[in-house]
Amino acid sequence: MAKAGESSLSRKHVLILGAGFAGLYTALHLDNLLPRDAPVDITLVDQNHFHLFTPLLHEAASGVIHPGLIMTPIRRLLRGSRVRFLRARVDKIELDRQEVQLCCMMLNYDILVIALGSVTNFYGLESIRGRALELKTASDAERLRCHIINRFEAATRERDPQRRRRLLTFTVVGGGCTGVEAVTELREFLLHLQADQYNSIPLEEIRTVLVEMQDRVLPQMGPVLSKAALQRMQEMGIEVLLNTQVRDWTDEGLIFADSRPPLPTDTVIWVAGVRANPVVAALPLEKDKYGRIVVDSYLRVPGRPNVYVLGDAAHARHPQTGKVYPPTAQVAYRQAPVAAANIAADLTGGTPRIFDFTYIGDLVSLGRFSGVADPFGRQLRGFSAWAMWKFYYLLRLVGWQNRLRVALNWIIALLFPAQSSISYECSPECAREMCL
Numbered sequence: 001m002a003k004a005g006e007s008s009l010s011r012k013h014v015l016i017l018g019a020g021f022a023g024l025y026t027a028l029h030l031d032n033l034l035p036r037d038a039p040v041d042i043t044l045v046d047q048n049h050f051h052l053f054t055p056l057l058h059e060a061a062s063g064v065i066h067p068g069l070i071m072t073p074i075r076r077l078l079r080g081s082r083v084r085f086l087r088a089r090v091d092k093i094e095l096d097r098q099e100v101q102l103c104c105m106m107l108n109y110d111i112l113v114i115a116l117g118s119v120t121n122f123y124g125l126e127s128i129r130g131r132a133l134e135l136k137t138a139s140d141a142e143r144l145r146c147h148i149i150n151r152f153e154a155a156t157r158e159r160d161p162q163r164r165r166r167l168l169t170f171t172v173v174g175g176g177c178t179g180v181e182a183v184t185e186l187r188e189f190l191l192h193l194q195a196d197q198y199n200s201i202p203l204e205e206i207r208t209v210l211v212e213m214q215d216r217v218l219p220q221m222g223p224v225l226s227k228a229a230l231q232r233m234q235e236m237g238i239e240v241l242l243n244t245q246v247r248d249w250t251d252e253g254l255i256f257a258d259s260r261p262p263l264p265t266d267t268v269i270w271v272a273g274v275r276a277n278p279v280v281a282a283l284p285l286e287k288d289k290y291g292r293i294v295v296d297s298y299l300r301v302p303g304r305p306n307v308y309v310l311g312d313a314a315h316a317r318h319p320q321t322g323k324v325y326p327p328t329a330q331v332a333y334r335q336a337p338v339a340a341a342n343i344a345a346d347l348t349g350g351t352p353r354i355f356d357f358t359y360i361g362d363l364v365s366l367g368r369f370s371g372v373a374d375p376f377g378r379q380l381r382g383f384s385a386w387a388m389w390k391f392y393y394l395l396r397l398v399g400w401q402n403r404l405r406v407a408l409n410w411i412i413a414l415l416f417p418a419q420s421s422i423s424y425e426c427s428p429e430c431a432r433e434m435c436l
């Protein structure tokens with residue numbers, strides 16, 4: 001009996017795992033490139049029924065925008081295309097048998113695209129994994145928001161000053177783009193919450209701390225922008241601990257590798273880096289220290305010409321400079337048309353394309369009206385970088401309706417900063433935490 005997805009002699013099956021920036025756009029580009037009557041089936045698999053636009057996740061956590069606006073149903077995006085969508089979890093990839101084990105069925109393929117993204121890297125700190133909050137998914141954003149509200153509620157009841165201090169100390173670990181955006185958004189959210197609903201809590205009791213291992217924040221940007229970001233954070237009242245490595249999180253607080261005293265905190269948001277998805281890391285292929293699969297300049301696995309790896313799952317290098325592409329949406333999104341063109345060339349003949357995208361730079365928001373950006377080597381900071389950030393991500397959002405709604409949310413947040421945060425219901429898991 002044929003397994004699901006098994007190709008007949010003439011039809012070929014392209015199986016794409018992951019509907020994030022790399023997988024979703026590869027599926028859409030491939031559908032466009034192939035003639036309508038080409039004997040090719042395309043299947044896209046994801047554990048979620050929606051595509052998540054991560055660059056605005058921190059704003060969903062703070063309630064500046066509704067989380068639903070960054071979650072677009074995948075079936076809607078595929079409407080009118082030949083791509084078949086399966087909502088399922090990928091459990092295992094069997095490269096030699098050209099099979100993929102899903103939670104509900106087995107699929108065969110002729111060409112495989114692995115675009116399963118990454119997971120948070122805790123660097124082996126088991127005491128922190130499972131306890132710290134992450135910021136990778138829409139439920140992480142919801143959990144973070146409810147966690148903060150639960151801490152504010154508990155602080156209004158707490159008489160012990162030490163315990164109050166611990167409840168009201170919010171720590172972000174990781175001073176890269178995600179960490180800096182998260183901590184500045186968090187600081188504004190905490191101040192808005194205090195002004196709007198919790199004015200019985202003195203402002204000076206609310207601590208926001210950023211911990212970074214290196215000697216500057218945003219190490220991927222130039223020192224001038226790092227310094228500008230640091231200054232802005234300090235002006236916002238964020239305590240930035242540089243050259244500080246976290247070793248443990250105990251009842252005493254966050255423990256550091258050097259001799260400084262523990263930081264008593266009830267909240268640790270861990271955004272200190274990513275590593276490959278475990279399904280990817282388990283593959284018997286050449287990988288880097290983060291578990292990402294090494295690919296050639298056509299985005300294929302060397303020695304396995306029918307397997308492509310993209311996005312955060314791939315260790316790809318610029319063919320001229322040899323620099324490894326960073327795990328960003330920008331790279332994943334740019335790899336998609338190249339992978340699609342190469343798959344189309346595999347199927348219908350043609351010359352494959354090399355992926356030689358020159359990284360444009362980073363755009364980082366630093367709360368209201370401020371940001372830093374280094375597009376094409378230029379150094380922007382303050383309002384211009386912030387405006388560019390807003391404009392760029394508005395354009396990148398999927399669908400006009402979402403763009404319009406996000407723009408309206410932003411306008412409301414600018415006009416009424418202290419009361420604009422959108423409320424949504426806590427999950428039962430968060431609600432259980434209400435009596436801390």
Ligand SMILES: Cc1cc2nc3c(=O)[nH]c(=O)nc-3n(C[C@H](O)[C@H](O)[C@H](O)COP(=O)(O)OP(=O)(O)OC[C@H]3O[C@@H](n4cnc5c(N)ncnc54)[C@H](O)[C@@H]3O)c2cc1C
Nearest residue numbers: 018020021022047054055090117311312327328329330332
């Ligand atoms: C908070 C945050 C902010 C960010 N901001 C920016 C930014 O401003 N600019 C930028 O360029 N990048 C940003 N990034 C990085 C960016 O999100 C990633 O680099 C990008 O999403 C990688 O694309 P991808 O397609 O490889 O993976 P993803 O977009 O993560 O997609 C992977 C997909 O695989 C699915 N999946 C995973 N495991 C399984 C499984 N076992 N079974 C089935 N499906 C599975 C997931 O549900 C997901 O849909 C940010 C990331 C985060 C977390």
